[in-house]
Amino acid sequence: MKNFFIINKVAGTKQGEQIVKEQVEKLSSEQKAGNEFIFRVTSRPKEATEIAKSICDTYQNEEVNVFACGGDGTCFEVINGLIGSKNVNFGIIPVGSCNDFLKTFPNRPFLKISEQIKAHPIVIDLIKVDDEYSLNxxxxxxxxxxxxxxxxxxxxxxxxxxxxxxxxxxxxxxxxxxxxxxxxxxxxxxxxxxxxxxxxxxxxxxxxxxxxxxxxxxxxxxxxxxxxxxxxxxxxxxxxxxxxxxxxxxxxxxxxxxxxxxxxxxxxxxxxxxxxxxxxxxxxxxxxxxxxxxxxxxxxxxxxxxxxxxxx
Known part of the structure; x- marks a missing residue:
């Protein structure tokens, strides 16, 4: 399974890229088996949407995981790039200043990539506001x-x-x-x-x-x-x-x-x-x-x- 991490490097304490990459490095060989880890770091607003769309276009016939690594704003950008792609699983690594959506799911180890990559997706609704999509x-x-x-x-x-x-x-x-x-x-x-x-x-x-x-x-x-x-x-x-x-x-x-x-x-x-x-x-x-x-x-x-x- 390909696991894409779209990282907002200026979100929160600006340590998101380091946190994500260090966790992946610490995964055991057993946890890494069958998985591929690809990092995409944003450098400007709305780039996360473009990256997500590019992933969807490239892997239309393959199930992939795409993780938004940042706060609510990063998640907003990513889902607006993923909408319509049923083969993509969307995840959140909460390294931003605010991750309100995740508060609906207490006691879940969202910060642990080892748990995220073995988790099963659920199908959820989204809010459409004019021509944009909101998660929360x-x-x-x-x-x-x-x-x-x-x-x-x-x-x-x-x-x-x-x-x-x-x-x-x-x-x-x-x-x-x-x-x-x-x-x-x-x-x-x-x-x-x-x-x-x-x-x-x-x-x-x-x-x-x-x-x-x-x-x-x-x-x-x-x-x-x-x-x-x-x-x-x-x-x-x-x-x-x-x-x-x-x-x-x-x-x-x-x-x-x-x-x-x-x-x-x-x-x-x-x-x-x-x-x-x-x-x-x-x-x-x-x-x-x-x-x-x-x-x-x-x-x-x-x-x-x-x-x-x-x-x-």
Whole structure:
């Protein structure tokens, strides 16, 4: 089996290339038997998509493994190059600053290549947003704006966490907080008003650990949709702790400010011809309208077995 490692060398602590190559070198001869290991290191944005497409074009008649080595952004680029290739198994080596998708699968040894190469793939869904594909969560509004802003503040704070916290504070206190939107789920109007944030989820977590979609299942052929109405900064600060823990959907405090449902197709349109800020697995997109749909059984995902703690 050919195993391709598409490595974002500047992701996370910038040690991803070293980590991946050292692990492969340490594999036993038995573990290496029948396997070939090929490394592709990116040097610019969107190159991971190009590399993934090239692998798919070259090995159309052969089963291969392709591992995205980086964070959520690297995974986003790789799956957009693999889409449509049923002979390819997609895996993740989490050496980036944030790997929220993997939080849906706790206690799995994603960092151990020895476990990854012997794992069996499962077939999972993807989110299609216009002409791009998202693995984890597509979000719109306040939190998407905060994600966009934190990129600008990283150079100032020298820390992603500090930059993101500052961006959150800046946006929640903004007099322009909220977007006037019209939202349809499966062609039915479900929201028409001013929203604070909107999530369309395939998996459970985003934003570095916020459990936005506690009931999400990336194999159920459905999107998890949620919109939160615009609220005051004080109300937001009181509620955000429940949202982070994934306790918002069944919490009576959210009854009057939250709309939740499942569906296969979602249209989000800015009213009065206004643009909306969107975020696809951390990648910013700004448009007047977003069309989102579930792509069922879209990709083979390499899922290592649950790791058992021998000391338990």
């Amino acid at each position: 969560v597509a979000n719109f509004g306040f939190d998407a704006k905060s994600n966009y802003d934190q990129i600008k503040y990283r150079k100032v704070f020298k820390s992603i966490k500090k930059a993101y916290n500052f961006a959150l504070l800046k946006n929640i206190l903004s007099p322009k907080l909220g977007d006037k939107v019209e939202i349809k789920v499966d062609d039915k109007l479900v929201f028409d008003g001013k929203s604070l944030l909107i999530n369309v989820a395939n998996a459970k977590y985003y934003g570095g650990g916020f459990k936005c979609a506690p009931y999400a299942d990336c194999q159920d052929n459905l999107l998890e949709f949620m919109v939160v109405k615009k609220v005051s900064p004080i109300t937001f600060l009181k509620m955000v702790k429940y949202y982070k823990k994934g306790e918002h959907l069944d919490n009576p405090k959210f009854i009057n400010i939250l709309k939740y449902c499942r569906g296969k197709k979602i249209q989000i349109r800015g009213k009065n011809d206004k643009e909306i800020v969107g975020c696809l697995d951390g990648e910013t997109r700004i448009k007047k309208e977003f069309n989102v749909e579930i792509i069922s059984n879209a990709i083979n995902f390499i899922l290592p077995d649950v790791e058992i703690n021998k000391y338990q």
